[in-house]
Amino acid sequence: MDTITVNLGDRSYPIFIGSGLLDGSDILKESTPAEQLLLVTNETISPLYLERVEAAFADRKPRSLILPDGEQYKTLEGFGRIIDELIEARFHRDACILALGGGVIGDLAGFAAASYQRGIDFVQLPTTLLAQVDSSVGGKTAVNHPQAKNMIGAFHQPIAVLADTNTLATLPPRELAAGLAEVIKYGLIQDLDFFCWLEEQLPALLGQDPEALRYAIRRCCEIKAEIVAQDEHEHGRRALLNFGHTFGHAIEALGGYGKWLHGEAVAIGMQMAADTSAALGLIDSADAERIGVLLEQAGLPTSASELAGDNILNRMRLDKKAGSHGMRVILLDRLGSAAVRPAPDDQVLRSAIGRHVTAGQ
Amino acid sequence: MDTITVNLGDRSYPIFIGSGLLDGSDILKESTPAEQLLLVTNETISPLYLERVEAAFADRKPRSLILPDGEQYKTLEGFGRIIDELIEARFHRDACILALGGGVIGDLAGFAAASYQRGIDFVQLPTTLLAQVDSSVGGKTAVNHPQAKNMIGAFHQPIAVLADTNTLATLPPRELAAGLAEVIKYGLIQDLDFFCWLEEQLPALLGQDPEALRYAIRRCCEIKAEIVAQDEHEHGRRALLNFGHTFGHAIEALGGYGKWLHGEAVAIGMQMAADTSAALGLIDSADAERIGVLLEQAGLPTSASELAGDNILNRMRLDKKAGSHGMRVILLDRLGSAAVRPAPDDQVLRSAIGRHVTAGQ
Numbered sequence: 001m002d003t004i005t006v007n008l009g010d011r012s013y014p015i016f017i018g019s020g021l022l023d024g025s026d027i028l029k030e031s032t033p034a035e036q037l038l039l040v041t042n043e044t045i046s047p048l049y050l051e052r053v054e055a056a057f058a059d060r061k062p063r064s065l066i067l068p069d070g071e072q073y074k075t076l077e078g079f080g081r082i083i084d085e086l087i088e089a090r091f092h093r094d095a096c097i098l099a100l101g102g103g104v105i106g107d108l109a110g111f112a113a114a115s116y117q118r119g120i121d122f123v124q125l126p127t128t129l130l131a132q133v134d135s136s137v138g139g140k141t142a143v144n145h146p147q148a149k150n151m152i153g154a155f156h157q158p159i160a161v162l163a164d165t166n167t168l169a170t171l172p173p174r175e176l177a178a179g180l181a182e183v184i185k186y187g188l189i190q191d192l193d194f195f196c197w198l199e200e201q202l203p204a205l206l207g208q209d210p211e212a213l214r215y216a217i218r219r220c221c222e223i224k225a226e227i228v229a230q231d232e233h234e235h236g237r238r239a240l241l242n243f244g245h246t247f248g249h250a251i252e253a254l255g256g257y258g259k260w261l262h263g264e265a266v267a268i269g270m271q272m273a274a275d276t277s278a279a280l281g282l283i284d285s286a287d288a289e290r291i292g293v294l295l296e297q298a299g300l301p302t303s304a305s306e307l308a309g310d311n312i313l314n315r316m317r318l319d320k321k322a323g324s325h326g327m328r329v330i331l332l333d334r335l336g337s338a339a340v341r342p343a344p345d346d347q348v349l350r351s352a353i354g355r356h357v358t359a360g361q
Numbered sequence: 362m363d364t365i366t367v368n369l370g371d372r373s374y375p376i377f378i379g380s381g382l383l384d385g386s387d388i389l390k391e392s393t394p395a396e397q398l399l400l401v402t403n404e405t406i407s408p409l410y411l412e413r414v415e416a417a418f419a420d421r422k423p424r425s426l427i428l429p430d431g432e433q434y435k436t437l438e439g440f441g442r443i444i445d446e447l448i449e450a451r452f453h454r455d456a457c458i459l460a461l462g463g464g465v466i467g468d469l470a471g472f473a474a475a476s477y478q479r480g481i482d483f484v485q486l487p488t489t490l491l492a493q494v495d496s497s498v499g500g501k502t503a504v505n506h507p508q509a510k511n512m513i514g515a516f517h518q519p520i521a522v523l524a525d526t527n528t529l530a531t532l533p534p535r536e537l538a539a540g541l542a543e544v545i546k547y548g549l550i551q552d553l554d555f556f557c558w559l560e561e562q563l564p565a566l567l568g569q570d571p572e573a574l575r576y577a578i579r580r581c582c583e584i585k586a587e588i589v590a591q592d593e594h595e596h597g598r599r600a601l602l603n604f605g606h607t608f609g610h611a612i613e614a615l616g617g618y619g620k621w622l623h624g625e626a627v628a629i630g631m632q633m634a635a636d637t638s639a640a641l642g643l644i645d646s647a648d649a650e651r652i653g654v655l656l657e658q659a660g661l662p663t664s665a666s667e668l669a670g671d672n673i674l675n676r677m678r679l680d681k682k683a684g685s686h687g688m689r690v691i692l693l694d695r696l697g698s699a700a701v702r703p704a705p706d707d708q709v710l711r712s713a714i715g716r717h718v719t720a721g722q
Binding site: 076080083084087090114115116117118119140142145147148151152153154155233317318 | 441444475479480501503506508509512515516594678679
């Protein structure tokens with residue numbers, strides 16, 4: 001088992017990565033001292049893992065709430081259902097929520113924990129690759145607005161993250177690939193060696209090799225923990241973690257949440273950001289192509305053929321990364337290094353987007 | 362004009378107290394550097410003060426949102442309306458909300474500011490006595506759940522508070538009295554001299570004497586700023602500010618928000634807490650009576666005649682001040698000093714409550 005610490009003073013917390021952590025491990029039992037526990041999960045995950053987590057906490061009689069599965073349920077209404085459950089249970093300020101599932105469950109349960117009685121504890125039990133490498137770490141919680149993703153939320157750190165790598169065995173291949181998009185992101189923005197390792201080890205990762213997966217998850221969590229410790233509230237460097245996301249959020253929203261998985265939209269967005277970087281001469285076009293090859297080998301899309309480029313650009317202006325001083329995008333300086341930059345001319349963006357869409361809509 | 366600072370490190374902010382602050386003062390204009398401004402107010406306040414605040418920021422073309430007036434609108438739905446407005450305006454992370462109104466507007470707009478894009482700036486422009494002495498200071502924001510008050514919210518400090526004492530001239534007498542309940546609270550929990558001053562100066566305060574009002578507001582803000590600086594997130598001493606509120610919140614909820622003003626419910630609650638303190642021998646019953654006299658002279662209720670005592674007690678168990686280790690209440694040690702204590706036996710509470718209700722419902 002690997003342990004990584006997110007260093008945030010009195011809000012520091014551990015990330016545990018290993019196999020079987022949900023199977024009644026001491027680490028699970030000791031992850032929270034709270035007497036009042038609410039397990040939040042979804043309809044897909046509950047038949048697989050809910051019972052064993054409930055069993056681990058049986059002496060504390062945890063309550064469970066099972067939500068529908070999907071990004072389209074990451075709404076203020078879904079948030080309200082968790083709050084209703086906490087109220088119904090008459091839970092106090094020292095209660096704890098356990099978020100058992102992927103990024104949607106973590107974001108919803110985390111925002112409910114941030115807001116119930118102005119903040120209670122929560123523990124992340126991520127069951128998807130994407131959640132284990134990215135969304136469960138760092139304290140970003142949110143729900144979507146019909147107009148744009150993650151517009152309503154809070155920075156609220158969990159008190160522990162337990163990534164049980166065994167859960168990846170039940171992950172559909174499409175979801176595994178979506179997680180690999182975020183894994184590749186870490187290589188691109190921060191660690192060329194890791195990017196090269198991914199090029200080599202992709203077959204092992206796609207084949208669910210436990211050692212390869214464990215190493216990839218650890219490396220991603222190390223990078224994320226370091227960045228979050230430096231810039232918890234995203235006033236600076238943390239924005240680099242949004243590489244590909246400004247494009248990707250627009251693609252997700254235009255598809256209607258549910259069409260693209262978050263990681264798939266991010267893959268398309270990273271390709272668009274790489275092409276923009278190449279168009280500006282920041283990286284070689286050969287590097288942009290190399291990125292596309294890895295994404296496609298991972299089983300990820302690199303184009304959104306049915307979305308019109310202008311729609312994507314309009315949506316991007318709504319994204320949180322935009323500021324009063326104009327839209328900003330995260331571009332690559334080279335493979336393994338990214339920077340936040342003012343958005344280039346619309347023609348440059350339209351061209352980079354246009355290479356990966358057809359303007360039919 | 363008085364200026365008080367709430368010392369919270371890099372989140373410190375000033376409270377300005379004076380007459381005419383909303384009339385295009387430099388202090389108002391300079392309260393926020395944001396280019397994108399949303400003024401949130403209600404139907405009662407907007408005809409009185411909105412135009413002058415809009416005029417002060419005319420060069421930045423502020424947007425305004427006018428909500429219905431009343432505690433019954435302090436809901437997740439009202440919160441959603443502010444978020445919708447921010448999205449509609451395509452406001453960025455460096456936008457600022459100005460909350461122009463009483464405690465309901467401040468709580469709603471503050472929670473929206475806390476949650477929009479995981480947190481933007483806001484400025485409090487309190488127009489009621491209650492908001493000027495209490496709710497606009499200290500960063501507690503929240504909306505109500507149908508089952509209990511302030512259950513969904515955040516700690517999110519404003520960047521400035523401007524209390525224009527001229528706004529109190531248009532305050533209905535019932536609202537002025539409701540504010541005096543919180544004013545009296547500060548004397549009771551922390552400052553016997555101030556309590557005695559209030560006994561003397563009550564006629565001047567009820568007569569809207571500007572100097573008396575300014576002094577009372579300043580003293581309350583000083584006490585609150587000191588307590589909040591010591592214990593921002595209410596792990597300890599800040600809980601004393603909830604004196605009377607555990608009873609009061611139950612009374613408000615049972616009345617259906619809208620029947621009792623918050624300050625009125627707090628007045629009844631403070632009387633019940635004082636009687637509980639007397640029943641336990643912590644204070645003399647003469648002191649409890651002295652409190653009742655002041656509350657009644659201020660035009661405040663000290664009994665909720667149509668609510669059954671057992672209902673109040675059941676509701677209190679839902680209150681945020683309850684913890685896994687049992688309900689706690691804030692009681693007086695003497696006039697001018699309060700402490701958090703485990704709730705006494707139900708009979709003691711029932712008796713103290715019962716003196717101020719009839720069990721008809």
